[in-house]
Structure formats: C-alpha cells, structure tokens
Amino acid sequence: MARRALALGIASAALVTQPALAQDRSTAEELEELIPDSALDNPEDWAAQGTDGPQPAEPEAFSEIEADTPIDDIPGMDLAWPEDLEFEPLQDLEPNEDIEFVDLLPDNPRLAFDEAETFDLSDSLVLAFPQKEPPFLESADFVERFEALSTIEELEDDGEENPAQVAARAKADQELLETLLRVYGYYDGQVIRTLASPEPGEDNADTSPRVRFDVIPGDRYRYGAIDLGQLPTAPDADTLRAAFEIQPGDFLQSDTIVQERFDLDRKLGETGYPFAEIDEPELLIDHEREEGDLTMPVRPNGKYVFGEVVSNDPDFLSSRHLASIARFDPGDVYQRSLDLDLRRAVTATGLVSTVSVTPREVQAPQGDEPGVVAMDVELERAKVRTIAGAIGYGSEEGIRVQASWEHRNFFPPEGSLRVRGIVGTQEQLAGVTFRRNNLGGRDKVLTLDAYASTIDNAAYDANTVALTGTYERLSTLLFQKPLSWAVGAEILATDERNRIVDGMPRPRQTYFVGSIFGRATIDTSDSLLDPTRGYRLTGFLAPETSRTQGQQYYYLRNQADASYYQSIGDRYVVAARARVATIQGADLVGVAPSRRLYAGGGGSVRGYAYRSIGPKNEFDEPIGGRSLVEFSLEARIGTGFLDGAVSVVPFVDAGSVSTSATPDFGEIKIGAGIGVRYTTGFGPIRLDVGVPLNPGPDDSPVAVYVGLGQAF
Structure with a gap:
C-alpha cells in the first residue's frame, strides 16, 4: 500500500x-x-x-x-520485474598520467603540492605556487605585497601565536590572497588553505602552528574595451591618450588603473586643462571572454592659457608683485604645477596665514584657440612683527646673548626691517638690516646691512663699523637652483690689534677697506641640507683696497670650494670637500687681521678651535695667512635606529694656512672623529666630536660641534 x-x-x-x-x-x-x-x-x-x-x-x-x-x-510489491533488463559490465579505467593529485601527509593534516614554488615567510606561514603553466610571473611582487599585509605576520611579530589565533587569521589571509589575485587580473584563481597544528606533548610542545597557502592563479584576464568618455574630442587627444598607458589586450591589473588615472589627470593639468574632470573607473569582468571592459569618463572641459594674477589684498601684496614671483607669463599654456608653485611662493613670504590660488575663466576657448584663465589669489594677512632671542654657550665663542625685532612688511611689498643686537664673551654687535625679497624676480633679494661690532677672539681684536649691500639669487629649500649667485659691495672702518697676552697690548692699526665682490654656485646635489649624490662648485672673487698707516694696498681675495656626494647602496653616503683660498697683491700687513685667512672649527678642520689653525706670532697667537687649503672626507652610515633617522658619521679633516699667497704646506693640521646625525623634517641635526691628531700646546684634547645640516 x-x-x-x-x-x-x-x-x-x-x-x-x-x-x-x-x-x-x-x-x-x-x-x-x-x-x-x-x-x-x-x-x-x-x-x-x-x-x-x-x-x-x-x-x-x-x-x-x-x-x-x-x-x-517482496510483500506489497506487485510490480513485475522486467526479465529482459541487462547491464553492460563495468570497464576498468586506465590511469591518466597527466592528472596530478595532492597528497595528504599521514602525520600532518595539510595539503602539499609536489614541485610547488614555495616562500617561507615565517615559522608560521608558507606561500606556495604549484601552477606551472601559464607561469605566474608576478609571484615575487605578489609575495612582497602579501607579506606586508598579512595578519598572520602581524601575529608572529606580537609573539602571541597559538593554533586558535592562527586559524582565525588564516581565513582573513586567504581572503587577502584572493583579493590580491583579482588585483593582478586572476579572476578564476584558487587559494587552498591548510593548517598544521602541533599535538600536545613534550616532543613538539614548542612547535608553532603552521599555515600553508597554495595559490593557483589560473589564466590572467586582459583588458577588453576601454571607454575614456570625451577624451578623444580634446585638442591634444593623442598626447593625452598616450599618458593613459592601458591598451585593449594588456594584462589586467586594477591598481595600474589607479596609477594611470593619476598620470592622465596630471597630464591634463600640465597641458592646459584646469577644469578637467575624470570620473571613477568602472571595470566590468566578462568571465566567458576572460576580459575586463574599462569605463572611465573623462571631460577635458577646454584648453586654456594663463592670464593675469589678481590679488584680493593689493595694498598688502599687489597683483603686480605676485605676478613677478610667478613662474609663468600671460599667454603661457596653463600648468597645474605652476599654479601650485605660486601658492607655495606666496606662503614662503612668511606674510600670510592662508592662501589659495584659483583659476577663473575670463575667455572661453574658441575653435582651436585656447581660452584664458585669471589666477585669483585669496590670502589672509599673518602677523608680520617678530621678537626673537637666544642665549647660549659655545666652547669656541663663550657666552652669547642675542635678540632681534623684525617687521617683515615694513616697506610693502616684502620689504623687511630688522634690528638686532649681540652681547657675548667675545662679540658685541648692534645692527640694522633692510631686506627686500623677490625684488626683480623670484628668489632675488636685495639686502642692506649696517652694523657696529667688537670682536675679541683668539686671532684678533677688532672694533668695526661697516655698511654692506648685496643683491643675490638664492637657492632655497622650496626651489633648489642649479645656479645661484650674488654681487655686492662693502665699505668699513676697523681698528684692530692682536689679543692682549700677559697684560701686554699688541700694536693697533686702523684700516679703511672698500670691496666689491661676486659669488656663484653650481649645484647638482639632491638636497641643500642633506645631500646624498651630486656635486657643488662655488667660486668667490673680491677685489679690495685697504688704507692703513698712510699706505694704500690693492689685493684680490678669492676662494674656490668643491664638494662631492656619492651614495653606496641604501645606507651609505661618502662625502668629500676641498677648499682653496688666496689673497694676492698685498703683503700680510696690508690686510686687516679680520680679513685674513684662518682654519679650524666645525665648518673647517674639526678637532681644533675656531680660527686657531695658521701661522702664529711669538705669543703663540694666530696671525692669519694669505693662502689656505682644506680637505674633508666623511662616511654617512645609516643605522636603521629610530626608523632610520639616526646615522653615524666617521670623518677626517685636514688644513694648512700659509703667510704667502701660494700654499707652502709648512704645517698641516689633521683632525678626526665621529658624529651622529638625527634626521628631521627640516634637515639633519648634527653632533660631531673631533680630536686633533697633531695638536699644539694650546689645543684642547677634544672639541664638540652642534649644528643643523651636514658639515658640508
């Protein structure tokens, strides 16, 4: 029933x-x-x-x-069984040698593929690639990216791995691997996760749980159709399309889309499209074709050239002045980098608290003719008055107290007035400085400085009144220039003598000095404060005249500096410096002691006091010379300590000063030591400890120097 x-x-x-x-x-x-x-x-x-x-x-x-x-x-079954029903006998299957099977280890419950390429990332983590055809050429980069993101790796770094935690994180890592496969264009890939847990017992109680991922990428997908919206309608369509280096048929990699989108956006901004728009990319995967169709709508919105610069506060920083510091002229093709550069330049004046630069259409494009954009500069004034002071002590200069007051826009635009004073063991000074930034162009500075000072150091005692004017093109941290220069003039009156020794004064002389000078620097280094490659060459010339004790002297002061920097690997930099200077055309007595040549100190020969190297008189006082030669060599070695911020710098310096205009190397002073550098966002902080290798009777056994930036 x-x-x-x-x-x-x-x-x-x-x-x-x-x-x-x-x-x-x-x-x-x-x-x-x-x-x-x-x-x-x-x-x-x-x-x-x-x-x-x-x-x-x-x-x-x-x-x-x-x-x-x-x-x-069978009870209840009244259905007749068919008598003529026959089945064919089962046939034995022949083994297929082309099929590979995974073996399950009897003593360790995990899968293992024969001949797989394996990467032992840690004691707890193994990554394997059993696929041979097609080869997974991206495996090395794939492993590096996975290792940086793996949660199992983080767990081992914490030292807290146990079977339960490893098993939980293994699932997250498997999802990560599957995501990475899709990033590289492997949409049919597989990841096999196996976990080996230690059995309790004395023999393997210390064995860590171990996870193995076998990654089988499969076939890599390619790009199919690529739709970039209105980009083909732009005047520079071919150039712009070349910036987006993805073509149909290329292997698919999703993070490449992000990079190429950035490159296209930058190209648009650098070739005259200030209002261009790019929508987020969309990728449609077709598993049957093994392709992905990319859609990324682009709207160029017209090509433009620069127009005028417009300031919202012309009484403070005029439109004309802002246009003079811009690195573009009206009619130049718009470039986003020059737009940003103008904003940085206005910020660098130190006169504004906030600033924005916005392109504004003043003339629309007409046919093949580009439109025109004005650059609207919106700024807010910052406080322009500053009072500063410092108190310090140095083994070279004793106690030193200095203070200053400055108005950075006393003579608009960018005309500053600074009053400063110094009171110290060796120096007293009062001065006033006028400085006009960005005069006649970007980073061109006019400086007028008047001061009266008294200096009493190991080399000389000078009471000086001076007026100096300089016009220069500066190399700055914002824009390091391959060529910088300065020209100027100086007049001064100085009453000088050597220091008083044992109560006996040295004869004093009054010098009236007039000088014009010029300086030029060629710089190919990669940083002003912390160079790691390249070189610098600096030349200085200063024709001078000096009148003292009824006699007129004419001479030429000149100096050449060269430095070279070479990186060796990621952690080592070798740096070398040489300096040669001479005073030609006058005897030593015709040159004021304060203007002669000396060596020694943190920027010269470390291990010796400031200006202590050179010819000496019968009282063992440095008298200066008319020629100088210096050489320095140091190795800057990264330690990896504090995330690589600390480096160790062994160094050796040498220098010689002669009374003749040609170096005679009658005495060469050598110093050596070791320094420490701590890298900050604005440059390295330097601490050097040097010892004199051939000291004189008055030289200290050790000298310490602290500063900002490298020694050279």
Whole structure:
C-alpha cells in the first residue's frame, strides 16, 4: 500500500501540472475509490461534499525483509520485474598520467603540492605556487605585497601565536590572497588553505602552528574595451591618450588603473586643462571572454592659457608683485604645477596665514584657440612683527646673548626691517638690516646691512663699523637652483690689534677697506641640507683696497670650494670637500687681521678651535695667512635606529694656512672623529666630536660641534 501511495502522489502531481488531460474512465480500482466518476461529471458538487465520505485504508507497513529475499516475493510489491533488463559490465579505467593529485601527509593534516614554488615567510606561514603553466610571473611582487599585509605576520611579530589565533587569521589571509589575485587580473584563481597544528606533548610542545597557502592563479584576464568618455574630442587627444598607458589586450591589473588615472589627470593639468574632470573607473569582468571592459569618463572641459594674477589684498601684496614671483607669463599654456608653485611662493613670504590660488575663466576657448584663465589669489594677512632671542654657550665663542625685532612688511611689498643686537664673551654687535625679497624676480633679494661690532677672539681684536649691500639669487629649500649667485659691495672702518697676552697690548692699526665682490654656485646635489649624490662648485672673487698707516694696498681675495656626494647602496653616503683660498697683491700687513685667512672649527678642520689653525706670532697667537687649503672626507652610515633617522658619521679633516699667497704646506693640521646625525623634517641635526691628531700646546684634547645640516 505504501508503494501505491507513492504512485498516487506522482499521479496527483501529473494532474496538477497537466490540466489539459482528462481522467481515464478505466482508472485502477484504488484510484476509483479516491476519485469516483461522479467527481468527473460534476467536480464542484463533489468537492463541496467535504471529507465525510469513506476514507482510504491506511497503507500497510513494510515488514522486515531478509537481504536474500527474491525480488518477486517482496510483500506489497506487485510490480513485475522486467526479465529482459541487462547491464553492460563495468570497464576498468586506465590511469591518466597527466592528472596530478595532492597528497595528504599521514602525520600532518595539510595539503602539499609536489614541485610547488614555495616562500617561507615565517615559522608560521608558507606561500606556495604549484601552477606551472601559464607561469605566474608576478609571484615575487605578489609575495612582497602579501607579506606586508598579512595578519598572520602581524601575529608572529606580537609573539602571541597559538593554533586558535592562527586559524582565525588564516581565513582573513586567504581572503587577502584572493583579493590580491583579482588585483593582478586572476579572476578564476584558487587559494587552498591548510593548517598544521602541533599535538600536545613534550616532543613538539614548542612547535608553532603552521599555515600553508597554495595559490593557483589560473589564466590572467586582459583588458577588453576601454571607454575614456570625451577624451578623444580634446585638442591634444593623442598626447593625452598616450599618458593613459592601458591598451585593449594588456594584462589586467586594477591598481595600474589607479596609477594611470593619476598620470592622465596630471597630464591634463600640465597641458592646459584646469577644469578637467575624470570620473571613477568602472571595470566590468566578462568571465566567458576572460576580459575586463574599462569605463572611465573623462571631460577635458577646454584648453586654456594663463592670464593675469589678481590679488584680493593689493595694498598688502599687489597683483603686480605676485605676478613677478610667478613662474609663468600671460599667454603661457596653463600648468597645474605652476599654479601650485605660486601658492607655495606666496606662503614662503612668511606674510600670510592662508592662501589659495584659483583659476577663473575670463575667455572661453574658441575653435582651436585656447581660452584664458585669471589666477585669483585669496590670502589672509599673518602677523608680520617678530621678537626673537637666544642665549647660549659655545666652547669656541663663550657666552652669547642675542635678540632681534623684525617687521617683515615694513616697506610693502616684502620689504623687511630688522634690528638686532649681540652681547657675548667675545662679540658685541648692534645692527640694522633692510631686506627686500623677490625684488626683480623670484628668489632675488636685495639686502642692506649696517652694523657696529667688537670682536675679541683668539686671532684678533677688532672694533668695526661697516655698511654692506648685496643683491643675490638664492637657492632655497622650496626651489633648489642649479645656479645661484650674488654681487655686492662693502665699505668699513676697523681698528684692530692682536689679543692682549700677559697684560701686554699688541700694536693697533686702523684700516679703511672698500670691496666689491661676486659669488656663484653650481649645484647638482639632491638636497641643500642633506645631500646624498651630486656635486657643488662655488667660486668667490673680491677685489679690495685697504688704507692703513698712510699706505694704500690693492689685493684680490678669492676662494674656490668643491664638494662631492656619492651614495653606496641604501645606507651609505661618502662625502668629500676641498677648499682653496688666496689673497694676492698685498703683503700680510696690508690686510686687516679680520680679513685674513684662518682654519679650524666645525665648518673647517674639526678637532681644533675656531680660527686657531695658521701661522702664529711669538705669543703663540694666530696671525692669519694669505693662502689656505682644506680637505674633508666623511662616511654617512645609516643605522636603521629610530626608523632610520639616526646615522653615524666617521670623518677626517685636514688644513694648512700659509703667510704667502701660494700654499707652502709648512704645517698641516689633521683632525678626526665621529658624529651622529638625527634626521628631521627640516634637515639633519648634527653632533660631531673631533680630536686633533697633531695638536699644539694650546689645543684642547677634544672639541664638540652642534649644528643643523651636514658639515658640508
């Protein structure tokens, strides 16, 4: 009866799904009991009768059947078994040698692929690449990126790995690997994760849980159609399209899209499109074609040239002045980098608290003619008055107290006035300085300085009144220039003598000095404060005249400096410096002691006091010379300490000063030592400790120097 009930169910289903078939009047007897002929004649009346009529008998349950009972004798089964049913015998399958199977290690429940390329990233993590064809050429870069992001790697760094934690993080790492595969264009890749956990016991109690990922990239997808919106309509369409270096058929890599989008945006900004827009890219993957169609709408919005610069505060910084410090002229093709450069230049004046530069359309493009944009500069004034002071002590100069007051826009625009004073053990000074920044062009500075000073050091004692004027083109941290220069003039009166020794004064002389000078520097180094490669060459010439004790002297002061920097690997920099200087045309007595040549100190020969190297008189006082030669060599070695901010610098310096105009190397002083550099955002802080290798009787056994930037 149970078999019949099953048959009923099937019949009922057939009735529902095939309503067009009529009930057969010769239905089996069991079915007649359920659906009589009257139900076919009038189904609605029959359905309204409900279930009060006779019900079918309960089906009999199958009794237990022995396994060897013939199929014809099964109780309740009245279906005849077909006698002519035959099955073909099963055929033995031949082994396919091209199919590779993974082996399950009996003593370690993990998968292992034979001949897989493996990377042991740590004691807890193994990455394997079993796929041979096509080869996974990006495996090295893939492993490096995964290692940087792996949560299992972070867990091991914390020293807290255990089986439960490793298992939890293994799932996250598997998702990371699958994401990385898609980044590289492998959308059908597989990652098999296996975990080996140590069994408790003394033999392997210290064994760490170990995770292995077998990465099977599969085939790499390629770019299909590439839609860049309105880019083909731009005047420079071919040039702009070349900046987006993705072509149909290239291998797909999603992070390359981000980089190429940036490159295209930069190209648009640098070739005259200030209002260009680029929408977010969309990548549609077609698994059947194994391709991705890229859509990234681009709207160039017209090409433009620069117009005028407009200041919102012309009484403070005029439009004309801002235009003079811009690195573009009206009519030049718009470049976003020059736009940003103008903003940085206005910030560098130190006169504003905030500044923005915005291109504004003043003339729309017409046909092939570009439009014109004005550059609107919105700025807010900063406080322009500064009071500064410092108190310090140095082994070379003793106690020193200095203070200054400055108004940075006393003579608009960018005309500063500074009053300064120094009181110290060896120096006293009062001076006033006028400085006009960006005069006649960017980074061109006019400086007028008047001062009166008294200096009493180991070399000379000088009371001086001077006036100096300089016009120069500076190399700055904002814009390091391959060529910088300065020209100027100086007049001074100075009353000088050597220091008083044992209460005995040295003869004094008054000098009236006039000088014009020029300086030029060629700089190919990569940094002003911390160069690692390149060279610098500086030349200085100063024709001077000096009148003292009724005699007039004419001479030429000149100096040449050269430095070279060479990186060796990522951690080492070798730096060398040489200096040669001479005073030609006058005897030593015709040159004021304060203007002679000396060596020694932190920027010269370390290990010796400031200006202590050179010819000496009978009182063992430096008298200066007319020629100088210096040489320095140091190695800057990165330590990796404090994230690489600290480096160690062994050095050796040498110098010689002669009374003749030609160096005679009668005495060469050598100093050596070691320094430490701490790199900051504005340059390295320098600490050098030097010792004199051939000291004189008055030289200290050790000298310490502190400064900002490298020694040279």
